[in-house]
């Protein structure tokens with residue numbers, strides 16, 4: 001029966017921030033049952049909305065736009081309490097002086113562009129002019145006073161001395177609200193939950209195993225990250241340790257506040273509810 005199904009399409013964010021969820025994913029247990037599609041967050045958001053991807057991390061903002069169609073895997077997110085280190089606004093003037101300024105937003109991001117808008121509107125009463133651009137800092141700054149970068153693009157620029165002010169958006173959000181920020185959540189299309197609950201359960205367990213194993217010994221991920229992007233071993237050790245991959249009450253409270261502000265400012269049509277997938281298969285197994 002299962003051989004009549006097409007492989008489940010798992011989205012994979014094309015940034016190092018998500019490595020722990022995939023690095024030790026036991027693919028050998030899923031012969032022909034799953035395939036990975038690796039893209040930047042906005043591409044994954046769009047593919048999941050069109051039903052071209054079934055499961056995987058997406059921008060938490062995008063989940064907020066599609067709560068009728070998606071549920072969330074518990075205990076999985078890409079979150080930060082204070083510094084995230086890879087969601088950075090590079091600016092020539094202080095945040096207090098950005099009203100009327102021109103800000104370039106990366107075409108790769110949904111959560112962080114809205115977080116920036118929330119922070120500037122709600123806490124600085126600033127109404128800059130925003131436009132989207134490819135995530136290349138020097139080009140973005142040709143036509144803007146400030147530029148936002150996320151993921152590996154932000155990390156690479158954070159290592160250079162470009163004479164700009166740099167604001168870490170998770171740190172700023174925490175300073176202003178005391179809350180966590182979850183940039184990515186792991187969504188599943190409800191259709192997949194209905195059609196293939198047993199496979200969803202196995203994929204969930206595989207993600208959890210990968211996360212546990214990857215975070216219990218960072219050395220191999222750190223070496224690979226250095227090989228791909230450069231940087232020091234201690235940078236990557238700190239990076240993978242300051243990101244938190246849980247999605248418990250504290251992370252959910254931070255995300256709920258973000259959704260509330262996004263709704264109040266008209267960026268979301270609703271104050272998005274957090275709906276968690278419930279692993280009935282697992283419950284049956286342990287009963």
Ligand SMILES: C=C(O[C@@H]1C=C(C(=O)O)C=C[C@H]1O)C(=O)O
Nearest residue numbers: 059086109110111112150151183
């Ligand atoms: C932590 C990060 O969060 C990312 C930010 C996202 C967004 O702004 O939409 C989406 C997915 C996350 O991987 C990062 O980019 O490094």
